Amino acid sequence: MSLITIMGLERLSHSVPIAPPPFRSIGRHLRPLALPITLLAIWELLAHAGVADARFVPPLEAVVARGIAEFGAGGLGFNLLASLERDLIGFACGSVAGITLGLAIGFSRIIERLLGPVLLVHRQIALFAWVPLISMWFGGGEAGKVVFIALAAFQPALINTWQGVSGIPRSYRELADVLTFGWFDFAWIIAIPGALPQIFTGLHSALIYAWTATVGAELLLNIAPGLGGRMNEGQHLFHMDLLLLCILLLGGVGVVFNVVAGAVEHRLLRWRIP
Amino acid sequence: MSDPVATPERGRGQSHALEIADVSKRFRVAGRQVQALSHVHLAVGEGEFVSIVGSSGCGKSTLLRLVLGLDTDYDGEIRVDGQRVERPGLDRSIVFQEHRLLPWLNVEANVAAALRQSGLAAAERGQLVRDHLHLVGLEQFAKAYPAQLSGGMAQRVAIARALVTKPRFLLLDEPFGALDALTRLRLQDELQRIVRNEGTTAVLVTHDVDEAVYLGDRIVVMHPHPGRIATILPVTDAVSRDRSDPNFIGLRDEVLSRLGVSRTGNDAAAEVRRSA
Amino acid sequence: MSDPVATPERGRGQSHALEIADVSKRFRVAGRQVQALSHVHLAVGEGEFVSIVGSSGCGKSTLLRLVLGLDTDYDGEIRVDGQRVERPGLDRSIVFQEHRLLPWLNVEANVAAALRQSGLAAAERGQLVRDHLHLVGLEQFAKAYPAQLSGGMAQRVAIARALVTKPRFLLLDEPFGALDALTRLRLQDELQRIVRNEGTTAVLVTHDVDEAVYLGDRIVVMHPHPGRIATILPVTDAVSRDRSDPNFIGLRDEVLSRLGVSRTGNDAAAEVRRSA
Amino acid sequence: ETLIRIGYPGTGIDDRPYAYGDYVAVANVQKLVEAEFKDVPDTKITWTFFRGAGPALNESLAAGQLDFAAGLGDLPSIVGRSRGLQTKYLASAGSHDALYLAVPPDSQLKTVEDLKGHKVAQFRGTNLQIATDRVLEKHGLAEKDIRFVSLDSNSATAALISGNVEASFGGSEYLDLAKRGAVKIIYSTKNDDPTLGRNAGLLVTAEFEKAHPEFTAKVVRAFVKGARFGSDEANRQAVFELWSKAGLPVESFEADFKDERLAHRLSPVVDDFIIARYKDQAARAKAYGLIKKDVDIDSWFETKYLKQALVDLKLENYWSTFDAKGRKATEGEVEHTKAASN
Amino acid sequence: MLPAAGILVLGLVVPLGLLTAWTVAALLGQLPEQILPPPWVVFDTLLDGIQDGSLLSSTVTSLERVAEGFAAGALAGLVFGTAVGLSKTLRDFLDPLFLALSQVPTLGWMPIIILIVGIDEGLKIIVIGWSAFIPVVLNTSQGVRDVPEAYVELGRVLSFSRWSKLTMIVLPSAVPSIFTGLREGLANGWQTLVAVELIASFEGLGYLMAYGRQLFQLELVLSAMIVVGLIGLVIHGLLTLAENRLQRWRPETAR
Numbered sequence A: 001m002s003l004i005t006i007m008g009l010e011r012l013s014h015s016v017p018i019a020p021p022p023f024r025s026i027g028r029h030l031r032p033l034a035l036p037i038t039l040l041a042i043w044e045l046l047a048h049a050g051v052a053d054a055r056f057v058p059p060l061e062a063v064v065a066r067g068i069a070e071f072g073a074g075g076l077g078f079n080l081l082a083s084l085e086r087d088l089i090g091f092a093c094g095s096v097a098g099i100t101l102g103l104a105i106g107f108s109r110i111i112e113r114l115l116g117p118v119l120l121v122h123r124q125i126a127l128f129a130w131v132p133l134i135s136m137w138f139g140g141g142e143a144g145k146v147v148f149i150a151l152a153a154f155q156p157a158l159i160n161t162w163q164g165v166s167g168i169p170r171s172y173r174e175l176a177d178v179l180t181f182g183w184f185d186f187a188w189i190i191a192i193p194g195a196l197p198q199i200f201t202g203l204h205s206a207l208i209y210a211w212t213a214t215v216g217a218e219l220l221l222n223i224a225p226g227l228g229g230r231m232n233e234g235q236h237l238f239h240m241d242l243l244l245l246c247i248l249l250l251g252g253v254g255v256v257f258n259v260v261a262g263a264v265e266h267r268l269l270r271w272r273i274p
Numbered sequence B, C: 001m002s003d004p005v006a007t008p009e010r011g012r013g014q015s016h017a018l019e020i021a022d023v024s025k026r027f028r029v030a031g032r033q034v035q036a037l038s039h040v041h042l043a044v045g046e047g048e049f050v051s052i053v054g055s056s057g058c059g060k061s062t063l064l065r066l067v068l069g070l071d072t073d074y075d076g077e078i079r080v081d082g083q084r085v086e087r088p089g090l091d092r093s094i095v096f097q098e099h100r101l102l103p104w105l106n107v108e109a110n111v112a113a114a115l116r117q118s119g120l121a122a123a124e125r126g127q128l129v130r131d132h133l134h135l136v137g138l139e140q141f142a143k144a145y146p147a148q149l150s151g152g153m154a155q156r157v158a159i160a161r162a163l164v165t166k167p168r169f170l171l172l173d174e175p176f177g178a179l180d181a182l183t184r185l186r187l188q189d190e191l192q193r194i195v196r197n198e199g200t201t202a203v204l205v206t207h208d209v210d211e212a213v214y215l216g217d218r219i220v221v222m223h224p225h226p227g228r229i230a231t232i233l234p235v236t237d238a239v240s241r242d243r244s245d246p247n248f249i250g251l252r253d254e255v256l257s258r259l260g261v262s263r264t265g266n267d268a269a270a271e272v273r274r275s276a
Numbered sequence D: 001e002t003l004i005r006i007g008y009p010g011t012g013i014d015d016r017p018y019a020y021g022d023y024v025a026v027a028n029v030q031k032l033v034e035a036e037f038k039d040v041p042d043t044k045i046t047w048t049f050f051r052g053a054g055p056a057l058n059e060s061l062a063a064g065q066l067d068f069a070a071g072l073g074d075l076p077s078i079v080g081r082s083r084g085l086q087t088k089y090l091a092s093a094g095s096h097d098a099l100y101l102a103v104p105p106d107s108q109l110k111t112v113e114d115l116k117g118h119k120v121a122q123f124r125g126t127n128l129q130i131a132t133d134r135v136l137e138k139h140g141l142a143e144k145d146i147r148f149v150s151l152d153s154n155s156a157t158a159a160l161i162s163g164n165v166e167a168s169f170g171g172s173e174y175l176d177l178a179k180r181g182a183v184k185i186i187y188s189t190k191n192d193d194p195t196l197g198r199n200a201g202l203l204v205t206a207e208f209e210k211a212h213p214e215f216t217a218k219v220v221r222a223f224v225k226g227a228r229f230g231s232d233e234a235n236r237q238a239v240f241e242l243w244s245k246a247g248l249p250v251e252s253f254e255a256d257f258k259d260e261r262l263a264h265r266l267s268p269v270v271d272d273f274i275i276a277r278y279k280d281q282a283a284r285a286k287a288y289g290l291i292k293k294d295v296d297i298d299s300w301f302e303t304k305y306l307k308q309a310l311v312d313l314k315l316e317n318y319w320s321t322f323d324a325k326g327r328k329a330t331e332g333e334v335e336h337t338k339a340a341s342n
Numbered sequence E: 001m002l003p004a005a006g007i008l009v010l011g012l013v014v015p016l017g018l019l020t021a022w023t024v025a026a027l028l029g030q031l032p033e034q035i036l037p038p039p040w041v042v043f044d045t046l047l048d049g050i051q052d053g054s055l056l057s058s059t060v061t062s063l064e065r066v067a068e069g070f071a072a073g074a075l076a077g078l079v080f081g082t083a084v085g086l087s088k089t090l091r092d093f094l095d096p097l098f099l100a101l102s103q104v105p106t107l108g109w110m111p112i113i114i115l116i117v118g119i120d121e122g123l124k125i126i127v128i129g130w131s132a133f134i135p136v137v138l139n140t141s142q143g144v145r146d147v148p149e150a151y152v153e154l155g156r157v158l159s160f161s162r163w164s165k166l167t168m169i170v171l172p173s174a175v176p177s178i179f180t181g182l183r184e185g186l187a188n189g190w191q192t193l194v195a196v197e198l199i200a201s202f203e204g205l206g207y208l209m210a211y212g213r214q215l216f217q218l219e220l221v222l223s224a225m226i227v228v229g230l231i232g233l234v235i236h237g238l239l240t241l242a243e244n245r246l247q248r249w250r251p252e253t254a255r
């Protein structure tokens, strides 16, 4: 609980902030960078102070140098783009399918009863277990990988949409009944906007899982250009600089995703911030 | 507990557009049975305006929900044109006791939502929405979100939403409760005008007995524990619509006394006070 | 727009317990500036009962929020005992316009929630909660959840919650709006009794002008666009508390006319109708 | 258009679509199969390199997505056969593949016998498992004498370097790490019993073989050409360089093949040694419970295409043959090839 | 409202339909054994595994790992998620780092974590815990941020202490989100268990699956999948029960 007491529940006590002076708002924008920079500094310190084994913790500049070399001649940029492309395609397919099915289940009690248990069991079964089946049905090529990624994105999108829709207050459902909404109107006017915060949480998770699955697909299915392969190379040859570079890249992409998703979310949830 | 005979005595229409036949409804609350409605009989003619008054918790909102078809788990039967009501329909429109605006839609879109199943062209809908926002005096706030409205403004939006579909039945659950005197009077008149022009059949739940008498063709007085109809008072043409008319005041006091507020008009409070 | 001098003319106490000094508040709504409050001055004496009336959207709820300390982003100053109000405190209690019961707590627990910071013993709290549920006539529903209550019942729970802490200041935003005539009269009297006994300072927002006159020591009439105080009318002792008293009716009609409902009492509606 | 789909159970470092250590890599890089089909219109050759090694390739075969499996390890191919995969074993695609035992540089362990009671990494279910067990058996140990941890090859490397396991069996990938001082090699099967190495084969699906015997013959011929090139000591340097496309440095191969002739491992010939190895592996796999049904080796092997290719290419006596115990039975011409002088 | 029996029957329609299709296809020889072994073979394998105790001991091992990892990850996730949900400042500082870290696949961390903690139980618990942590944090913090402003204001008006705000307002309101997070976290924990047992283990259900795949024994993979699915369903059921208990106040007729 100490964390909570330290940071307090400020939001609860100052919900209407007085416009911050400009210098504070600049400080605010730098906040997200504070911790990563601190961590990098600690890393650098460890690497140089000789505390850590240089084989395990290469200094930051070695990673940067590797990055420059890789992006220049090594085609890492190309690998990154390849991974991103299949990630986004898989994510798009999986999350659209997940949201659609989640809405259907949230909309109809019968569908929920029919499919709910199956989907919940399905969720428990490791993604990895599908690899043999996927590689048999869709091949180990690009199609198989995209299916694998889509499967990873599907579940969180589905579960969160489902939960979000079932969490919609009964009064709004009744309103939909009174206005004799069909399923489309119900979805479009009530279910999606009402469940939007949770759907976004689901999409956040879906982005994370899809990205994980992208690397997984590149490792488990047929080879193709991508970050997964480079990561594998780093592990295989024990090139920690390359491995760390890949991890930084993966995380960096995550941050970019997050910023974009956050902006979209902010825009779509305007009504909550009057 | 006499079941008052439920014939419209001064309906503008004669057919029974809406029939509530021996309806009872029970709830389980905290382990106890609550009899929300007990043997309720009421027949409402086409174009008739029925006011319902009764104490808090006597089942008025529950009755409206049943008429809407939101809840079909009750004893007895509710019929529209002789057909049992199974589900909500566009012919019946309601102003809920709470406004129930969708927080993610702005005022305009909230009103327009009611027109989605209307099959009207977009331009026509836009015009209807504008007209009704004008009616409730909120044209200026068309783009505002519900969180940015005052309580009364939100209620007015809900009224606009219920009226915009020009329904055959209008169910109103304390629609003017949060409105100031002036706005309330204006909207009462507007409502009356609309109901007359369109031939709408209306059921109004209100705590304002003046309002009930002013708008209603009949006044249903309900009693609680269990929720039931105590009396149905017709508003004869003699009562007219003048609030200062002695007949009007007489009827109002009659209704008040049926509600347990004895003695005439302004004395009622004193009476209550004395007896407390 | 004269700033009415804001001295309590018939307060039971004489010190200025609550001062609202030149308060203005703006909102941005759909790209436009809405002036919710403009240069509001009001000083409320200890133990005084102030009624506020005004049309929908004229800033009454906003004013209460500021007094509560829920929103500190305004021009001017609000002081309690000369100290600027920075945040809500247990000395000020409110009945919100909507009931705001916590849906996951039952009636009893909702009322008890207000006593969490009271420092009282459990038994004492239990007794207080029971007493106040009795006051609003809901002992039977102590274990019910808010979703199982009627609109008026929920409002009564909210009233019990606000009273249970015996606050120094009581802010009431249309507390009796959803109540039937009988319950309303009864609770008005209870409120008056409590306020007198405890020496509570009360600010009541209401649309019921009878209620405003009946309960208030002064009546603040607000006008919209921008939200401001139009007049402050004292309720002299002569007016007494008898609703049928001609003085009472006179003052009521005066307030109504300030609200734009011209002519006396029951004619008002007719007048409005004619002019519409 | 006829598709000829060849699968290889492995990839280079960084998932490069290249093989190393066998003649399949030679045929692939030199495009020998493609050249063989130059005169056949409407054919297309595709190569797929499988990350998940044998199992992944088996799945692909089962799904009907491959025609040839080039260099499939002995255990996975036996497992596939025991599960009813309809294939034909056409030629050997590698034998005597060495196994190395790597330990951290500062380790006290010196011999296989020292492993007793220590924590050792092993990739269960791969042909490494049987090979490891055989090495242990040879040195008087059993699986239960050692605390095995199942780790895939990447994790094994990390675990080894960080000292989380005390030893690990593996292939030539440890040689590069050894050269960089990250590990120490304390044992290799190279100088031990010749039957200890790992084997691989060239397989075709029965369906394809039945439908296109002439194409099957052509593919085999192409691979034999690759084997011929790869076995010639004159090409030693060229072969290493061609393998290094897979990402391992030439020095690794030099170390791997130190004191060993290329032909020792790259021979396509199916001799008594190979047949005995497969029978032995099948028996052990059954004994370990890795497969449930017996696998008939004799009806699986279909060496007529190989024989035909050897005749066509006049290579009948090019490679040496070995008897079931691994002793040289006949000496081939290849033993007389000499490294290019430079 | 459907009667309980009806609910059960509906829930079984799809699984039974799939099972029938599978059986029929296998009987007609439409499914090669190496693509999908017939149901009775899977069933036999399941029985064998139960009889010789191997399946049971694997299940126990895996359950322990998931239980420990999930408990640690979920608890930490609840605390962390609540904290970042409540505090904008904390969110500004921690959110980007957390989201960046969460984007790095578990498989990517593995070599580094192995370097730090080795390959024993600690590794499994950390990795499972981390994968449970992510969804719990995401959902909890979202749920906490979504507490209706009206209730937050009520807490201020009643001068609630931090603890009261947390227990009376924030957490009850976030219950549905928190439970979604727990569910996701649990499922994710199972996923990771399988991955980590594949990479570094010698026992457990995940190991059984990996092993089954290596040896092309899909019936082994499938029987392990069935066990994992059933356990997941049971735990899901328990979570639902707990959630419903916490949400008794919800009107029964939710739709």
Ligand SMILES: Nc1ncnc2c1ncn2[C@@H]1O[C@H](COP(=O)(O)OP(=O)(O)OP(=O)(O)O)[C@@H](O)[C@H]1O
Pocket: A274, B147, B148, B149, B150, B151, B152, B153, B178, B180, C027, C028, C029, C034, C035, C036, C054, C055, C056, C057, C058, C059, C060, C061, C062, C063, C097, C227
């Ligand atoms: N959170 C907000 N954001 C933007 N505008 C607001 C907000 N709250 C209130 N307003 C605006 O301020 C004005 C006054 O609102 P307020 O709720 O104080 O009215 P009121 O006098 O209480 O009315 P009513 O009697 O209808 O409750 C309105 O025009 C409303 O649109």
Ligand SMILES: Nc1ncnc2c1ncn2[C@@H]1O[C@H](COP(=O)(O)OP(=O)(O)OP(=O)(O)O)[C@@H](O)[C@H]1O
Pocket: B027, B028, B029, B034, B035, B036, B054, B055, B056, B057, B058, B059, B060, B061, B062, B063, B097, B227, C147, C148, C149, C150, C151, C152, C153, C178, C180, E251
């Ligand atoms: N969903 C519900 N579950 C359980 N009990 C309910 C439910 N809805 C209403 N009730 C009970 O039914 C009775 C009638 O409620 P109803 O809302 O119809 O009253 P009402 O006449 O509209 O009162 P008010 O004037 O206060 O709005 C009340 O005792 C209430 O507790």
Ligand SMILES: [Mg+2]
Pocket: B060, B061, B062, B097, B173, C150, C151, C152
């Ligand atoms: Mg009601």
Ligand SMILES: [Mg+2]
Pocket: B150, B151, B152, C060, C061, C062, C097, C173
């Ligand atoms: Mg208000």
